[in-house]
Amino acid sequence: xxxxxxxxxxxxxxxxxxxxxxxxxxxxxxxxxxxxxxxxxxxxxxxxxxxxxxxxxxxxxxxxxxxxxxxxxxxxxxxxxxxxxxxxxxxxxxxxxxxxxxxxxxxxxxxxxxxxxxxxxxxxxxxxxxxxxxxxxxxxxxxxxxxxxxxxxxxxxxxxxxxxxxxxxxxxxxxxxxxxxxxxxxxx
Numbered sequence: 001x002x003x004x005x006x007x008x009x010x011x012x013x014x015x016x017x018x019x020x021x022x023x024x025x026x027x028x029x030x031x032x033x034x035x036x037x038x039x040x041x042x043x044x045x046x047x048x049x050x051x052x053x054x055x056x057x058x059x060x061x062x063x064x065x066x067x068x069x070x071x072x073x074x075x076x077x078x079x080x081x082x083x084x085x086x087x088x089x090x091x092x093x094x095x096x097x098x099x100x101x102x103x104x105x106x107x108x109x110x111x112x113x114x115x116x117x118x119x120x121x122x123x124x125x126x127x128x129x130x131x132x133x134x135x136x137x138x139x140x141x142x143x144x145x146x147x148x149x150x151x152x153x154x155x156x157x158x159x160x161x162x163x164x165x166x167x168x169x170x171x172x173x174x175x176x177x178x179x180x181x182x183x184x185x186x187x188x
Contacts, residue, residue: 015031029097030123033069037090063151075118082121083099102122118163137169
């Protein structure tokens with residue numbers, strides 16, 4: 001632990017972890033911010049090195065799956081690359097998961113004046129059982145994808161923004177987006 005971390009009494013910075021699992025080719029590392037089933041939206045605050053409550057969803061609305069980020073990446077919205085993780089049981093904020101990619105939901109968010117890309121990589125935790133046979137997003141079916149789209153549309157509406165799915169692509173495109181995010185973070 002660095003002197004700065006000890007002095008502040010905060011966590012080590014999980015955003016500094018490697019993006020990829022060094023021992024398993026094609027496996028990404030994901031830091032969970034918000035667990036499946038939570039009404040609370042958490043985000044890692046890099047300056048204070050803590051997980052901060054950002055928003056409370058209305059009664060009846062919860063995160064459908066674990067939501068986190070890939071360390072050492074930078075997406076087009078200025079945050080690390082977002083990941084929706086499918087697994088058997090919810091994780092917890094700060095938990096590190098090793099995941100295999102199954103695709104990406106390309107989307108944009110914003111209001112009438114300004115929109116920005118906000119894609120969501122979708123991955124399966126490598127030790128899970130329920131999604132072990134899922135290799136690509138299409139394996140989940142159209143209804144599953146429609147429900148995810150509805151969640152993101154409703155979630156962004158709470159902030160007065162609109163969300164629109166542009167496309168759904170497979171694991172190769174997800175990996176490319178992560179590699180772009182790694183390059184962008186290095187150039188920052």
